[in-house]
Amino acid sequence: MNNQIQQITAREILDSRGNPTIEVDVFDTAGRSARASVPSGASTGSREAIEFRDNDKSRFGGKGVLQAIEHIHQTIAPALIGCDARQMRQIDAKMIELDGTENKAKLGANAILGVSLACARLGALQSDLPLYQYLGGTGANLLPVPCMNIINGGVHARWQGADFQEFMIAPWGAGSISEAVRWGSEVYQALRNVLKEKGLSTGIGDEGGFAPQVKSNREPLEYIVQAIEAAGFKPGEDVAICIDPASSEFSENGIYTLKTENAKLNATQMSDYYAKLIDDFPVVLLEDGLAEDDWEGWKVLYNKLAGRVELVGDDIFVTNITYIQRGIDEQLANSALIKLNQIGSLSETFDAVNLCHQNNWGTFVSHRSGETTDSFIADMTVAMRAGHLKTGAPCRGERVEKYNQLMRIEQQLGSAAVFAGKNAFIRNC
Numbered sequence: 358m359n360n361q362i363q364q365i366t367a368r369e370i371l372d373s374r375g376n377p378t379i380e381v382d383v384f385d386t387a388g389r390s391a392r393a394s395v396p397s398g399a400s401t402g403s404r405e406a407i408e409f410r411d412n413d414k415s416r417f418g419g420k421g422v423l424q425a426i427e428h429i430h431q432t433i434a435p436a437l438i439g440c441d442a443r444q445m446r447q448i449d450a451k452m453i454e455l456d457g458t459e460n461k462a463k464l465g466a467n468a469i470l471g472v473s474l475a476c477a478r479l480g481a482l483q484s485d486l487p488l489y490q491y492l493g494g495t496g497a498n499l500l501p502v503p504c505m506n507i508i509n510g511g512v513h514a515r516w517q518g519a520d521f522q523e524f525m526i527a528p529w530g531a532g533s534i535s536e537a538v539r540w541g542s543e544v545y546q547a548l549r550n551v552l553k554e555k556g557l558s559t560g561i562g563d564e565g566g567f568a569p570q571v572k573s574n575r576e577p578l579e580y581i582v583q584a585i586e587a588a589g590f591k592p593g594e595d596v597a598i599c600i601d602p603a604s605s606e607f608s609e610n611g612i613y614t615l616k617t618e619n620a621k622l623n624a625t626q627m628s629d630y631y632a633k634l635i636d637d638f639p640v641v642l643l644e645d646g647l648a649e650d651d652w653e654g655w656k657v658l659y660n661k662l663a664g665r666v667e668l669v670g671d672d673i674f675v676t677n678i679t680y681i682q683r684g685i686d687e688q689l690a691n692s693a694l695i696k697l698n699q700i701g702s703l704s705e706t707f708d709a710v711n712l713c714h715q716n717n718w719g720t721f722v723s724h725r726s727g728e729t730t731d732s733f734i735a736d737m738t739v740a741m742r743a744g745h746l747k748t749g750a751p752c753r754g755e756r757v758e759k760y761n762q763l764m765r766i767e768q769q770l771g772s773a774a775v776f777a778g779k780n781a782f783i784r785n786c
């Protein structure tokens with residue numbers, strides 16, 4: 358009886374880019390309440406669920422965050438009041454039915470997701486369990502490798518630096534999440550000095566990484582290797598590198614334009630370009646190496662690189678089982694990026710993760726470039742045994758809150774905590 362939802366209140370708050378987003382509070386009949394908020398991307402896949410935002414009105418027909426909030430108050434809340442907050446699947450199914458579209462275009466994916474996450478948190482509170490255990494069971498103990506984006510490029514740096522969007526470090530040789538976070542922050546601080554010595558800017562991009570005006574996409578990798586060494590670690594062995602070029606952003610009709618290098622490459626040439634980077638640098642994961650609509654190109658990329666690195670699909674799969682299943686059937690990647698707001702509900706995100714794991718694919722959990730201080734994805738990553746996550750640089754409150762939450766979980770688990778380490782990364786032999 359006391360687990361019934363009594364009230365749902367949504368409001369507008371600001372995200373890390375200073376744009377409006379949604380925060381939701383859900384109250385139960387026992388007087389308990391839980392809160393969640395919703396992030397937003399900049400390099401969004403075209404097949405992502407539709408969110409109502411104010412910063413891109415043209416794309417979403419002028420429907421802003423306030424309209425999504427109105428949908429929560431006028432349509433979603435009346436339908437959910439009286440429901441048991443612990444019934445995640447029924448709650449999500451009800452909202453999806455109320456929406457009635459393929460891509461949540463009627464109520465807004467941000468409206469549905471905010472309620473979905475706040476209800477899950479309330480369910481955890483009602484069950485007297487920490488969120489990661491509520492979602493993942495009492496056996497949930499796998500702490501992920503934190504992949505920290507320490508050089509930002511592409512749209513996240515307003516195209517002033519590298520064409521590639523994200524250069525991440527993965528301290529996979531550490532013995533625990535807290536050690537990995539410490540190693541990552543030491544490399545980040547060392548990188549600041551490396552950039553300063555080269556006379557490059559140490560201003561930061563959307564995800565807290567530095568955004569230097571480099572002349573190629575190799576340059577950031579050179580600086581990162583120098584920073585890893587300067588911090589006292591062995592590149593590759595202690596700290597590896599992951600990249601997300603977010604190539605949909607610089608491709609058109611199968612041609613990829615690298616402005617910094619004055620080059621125009623097709624999918625085969627891009628695959629060779631990546632192969633050379635992987636020869637020369639300790640890169641262990643490549644996300645969105647090719648564009649969201651270049652399904653044929655992805656096969657070329659897979660055949661060249663799947664034995665050497667984890668090949669993650671972000672824009673191409675958009676956390677949607679329809680596209681992930683196609684990727685599995687056509688064998689063109691070995692991992693999917695997992696972003697809650699690409700699909701717009703917690704249960705559908707679980708479906709995507711389960712599909713990947715059933716097919717021996719990796720799952721790489723991700724924040725968005727426009728974030729809030731909500732640390733939901735930290736608990737979710739542990740619950741899903743995803744093994745690795747990316748949530749920006751070890752800098753700025755909205756990014757470090759996720760890493761900090763993982764360290765809290767590790768402390769709570771004590772000797773039961775297991776750090777995912779190198780095993781988290783997929784490679785097809």
Ligand SMILES: C=C(OP(=O)(O)O)C(=O)O
Nearest residue numbers: 398399400401724725726
């Ligand atoms: C996190 C990413 O960026 P955004 O949130 O801008 O899509 C990404 O592309 O993986």
Ligand SMILES: [Mg+2]
Nearest residue numbers: 601603645671
């Ligand atoms: Mg991406």
